[in-house]
Amino acid sequence: xxxxxxxxxxxxxxxxxxxxxxxxxxxxxxxxxxxxxxxxxxxxxxxxxxxxxxxxxxxxxxxxxxxxxxxxxxxxxxxxxxxxxxxxxxxxxxxxxxxxxxxxxxxxxxxxxxxxxxxxxxxxxxxxxxxxxxxxxxxxxxxxxxxxxxxxxxxxxxxxxxxxxxxxxxxxxxxxxxxxxxxxxxxxxxxxxxxxxxxxxxxxxxxxxxxxxxxxxxxxxxxxxxxxxxxxxxxxxxxxxxxxxxxxxxxxxxxxxxxxxxxxxxxxxxxxxxxxxxxxxxxxxxxxxxxxxxxxxxxxxxxxxxxxxxxxxxxxxxxxxxxxxxxxxxxxxxxxxxxxxxxxxxxxxxxxxxxxxxxxxxxxxxxxxxxxxxxxxxxxxxxxxxxxxxxxxxxxxxxxxx
Ligand code: HEC
Ligand code: HEC
Ligand code: HEC
Ligand code: HEC
Ligand code: HEC
Ligand code: HEC
Numbered sequence: 341x342x343x344x345x346x347x348x349x350x351x352x353x354x355x356x357x358x359x360x361x362x363x364x365x366x367x368x369x370x371x372x373x374x375x376x377x378x379x380x381x382x383x384x385x386x387x388x389x390x391x392x393x394x395x396x397x398x399x400x401x402x403x404x405x406x407x408x409x410x411x412x413x414x415x416x417x418x419x420x421x422x423x424x425x426x427x428x429x430x431x432x433x434x435x436x437x438x439x440x441x442x443x444x445x446x447x448x449x450x451x452x453x454x455x456x457x458x459x460x461x462x463x464x465x466x467x468x469x470x471x472x473x474x475x476x477x478x479x480x481x482x483x484x485x486x487x488x489x490x491x492x493x494x495x496x497x498x499x500x501x502x503x504x505x506x507x508x509x510x511x512x513x514x515x516x517x518x519x520x521x522x523x524x525x526x527x528x529x530x531x532x533x534x535x536x537x538x539x540x541x542x543x544x545x546x547x548x549x550x551x552x553x554x555x556x557x558x559x560x561x562x563x564x565x566x567x568x569x570x571x572x573x574x575x576x577x578x579x580x581x582x583x584x585x586x587x588x589x590x591x592x593x594x595x596x597x598x599x600x601x602x603x604x605x606x607x608x609x610x611x612x613x614x615x616x617x618x619x620x621x622x623x624x625x626x627x628x629x630x631x632x633x634x635x636x637x638x639x640x641x642x643x644x645x646x647x648x649x650x651x652x653x654x655x656x657x658x659x660x661x662x663x664x665x666x667x668x669x670x671x672x673x674x675x676x677x678x679x680x681x682x683x684x685x686x687x688x689x690x691x692x693x694x695x696x697x698x699x700x701x702x703x704x705x706x707x708x709x710x711x712x713x714x715x716x717x718x719x720x721x722x723x724x725x726x727x728x729x730x731x732x733x734x735x736x737x738x739x740x741x742x
Pocket of ligand 3: 577624
């Protein structure tokens with residue numbers, strides 16, 4: 341314990357958060373009470389949606405005194421991946437799981453050291469010692485930086501929406517052009533309000549050019565729906581869930597790593613949390629009630645699909661996310677910032693191919709690629725420096741077309 345604290349404190353000093361002289365003095369006075377750091381407080385944000393340290397039980401049990409109740413090694417394993425323990429039949433884990441209505445706790449990507457920090461933070465009742473105020477200030481600037489990133493993501497989304505509105509405006513332009521032609525021709529033939537004929541010709545010609553352009557763009561996009569953002573039956577916000585409450589994408593889209601489809605969660609998944617969370621900050625009880633109605637009437641929520649590929653195209657999530665180690669955001673944009681999902685890429689063939697030409701496969705670490713002996717040799721000889729998806733045949737027609 342003491343050695344651990346020492347390491348943690350030293351790390352802080354290196355970061356320059358705290359004046360070292362003052363700090364060594366404090367260290368001498370008391371080792372343990374200065375263990376939890378601002379970083380731990382930040383990490384605990386990921387637990388807050390489901391756990392109180394004091395007060396009412398939320399989705400998961402109250403964590404007060406948990407370190408006395410349970411063994412440290414057990415807690416570390418449980419917090420990192422409780423479902424694995426439950427599946428392996430750890431008796432205590434199964435018992436805790438059953439006592440909590442079998443609500444799975446999402447696995448958390450923390451190192452042992454980070455979990456120890458979290459446990460110390462929980463032991464301390466969820467308050468930081470005063471000396472940490474300095475460190476907190478440093479974290480705050482980190483947060484400001486994160487906010488800056490958010491602002492950038494927001495700006496990007498705004499741009500996307502402007503483009504979408506631009507596309508909607510195209511249909512108004514189309515109608516206006518048709519009206520211009522009709523009015524102009526009528527005037528030419530019947531009313532003779534504008535005397536000069538060349539004005540009519542220019543108007544009609546321009547309108548025809550614009551109309552052809554719109555038809556051309558429309559035809560080449562072949563019913564694609566970039567920036568598609570349909571209304572959904574429940575106002576479900578990814579910003580509230582994946583953003584503010586930091587719920588892992590895989591908690592809801594739980595097939596994404598092992599199957600072709602990412603899947604939309606069944607309403608039972610919503611109930612895991614919403615049998616406790618009955619009110620939201622934006623829509624109050626109005627939207628959450630639809631979850632209960634769906635369960636009562638035994639009628640699934642009919643979500644409108646946003647991303648649609650034509651039937652002749654084969655696309656596999658596991659291949660991209662699990663094997664290829666791509667991030668959801670590379671294809672779906674900053675979902676964490678979206679109240680409502682909007683389709684970011686145009687899902688054209690060019691979009692797939694473009695990435696396959698530039699993106700590397702996990703060549704060194706994936707045993708499957710051992711069969712590409714020639715490419716391995718070329719890498720070794722320095723003839724090539726990387727292996728893209730295209731190099732392994734990612735632009736062959738049959739790979740993507742049935
Ligand atoms: C989505 C909700 C959710 C989140 C987020 C969450 N937990 Fe849990 N947690 C649960 C539930 C539910 C249980 C009860 C056990 C079970 O059902 O698997 C639990 C159980 C636990 C337990 C065991 C309690 C006992 O009595 O042994 C600990 C410790 C714990 N959580 C810590 C954490 C920490 C630390 C975090 C943040 C890093 C966290 N949890 C995030 C829902 C959550
Ligand atoms: C390489 C690009 C790519 C990546 C990376 C990717 N997706 Fe997708 N996603 C797609 C495409 C393309 C579709 C449309 C599939 C279709 O219509 O068959 C889609 C569809 C979906 C759908 C709708 C349901 C379905 O499976 O058709 C969900 C939900 C989804 N993705 C979630 C995710 C999540 C969560 C991640 C990250 C863990 C992710 N996606 C990563 C390209 C991607
Ligand atoms: C892992 C826990 C969890 C799951 C699963 C979950 N939610 Fe939520 N949901 C929350 C939390 C936490 C809030 C925010 C409550 C708050 O901030 O007061 C919330 C808020 C909401 C709100 C209100 C939003 C607002 O701001 O007014 C709606 C509607 C909602 N959820 C619908 C759903 C639906 C539908 C599902 C299933 C597809 C679902 N939730 C699954 C935890 C969850
Ligand atoms: C609490 C559950 C929950 C979490 C967490 C969650 N999603 Fe979703 N997701 C849904 C639901 C429900 C829908 C269907 C309604 C909609 O389109 O908004 C959906 C829809 C989607 C779609 C559109 C699917 C389509 O084509 O109709 C994408 C893409 C997506 N999610 C990606 C993500 C990514 C990326 C994350 C993590 C950053 C994530 N989701 C986290 C519940 C969740
Ligand atoms: C953001 C980059 C990206 C986009 C966009 C993308 N892919 Fe991929 N794709 C990859 C990567 C990386 C791999 C290689 C994964 C691996 O390591 O095996 C891959 C592999 C594949 C494979 C397997 C190729 C093989 O030789 O085994 C298919 C099929 C495929 N993608 C289809 C598609 C389709 C269809 C689309 C468009 C709807 C698409 N991809 C869009 C990055 C992308
Ligand atoms: C990386 C995946 C991928 C590869 C490789 C690929 N395609 Fe496609 N292809 C697509 C996608 C995605 C679409 C759907 C585009 C859309 O909806 O506009 C498509 C659409 C098409 C269409 C329908 C017309 C169109 O433009 O939408 C034809 C024809 C076609 N592909 C032929 C081919 C041929 C021939 C090859 C081999 C030279 C090939 N494709 C290789 C992904 C791929």
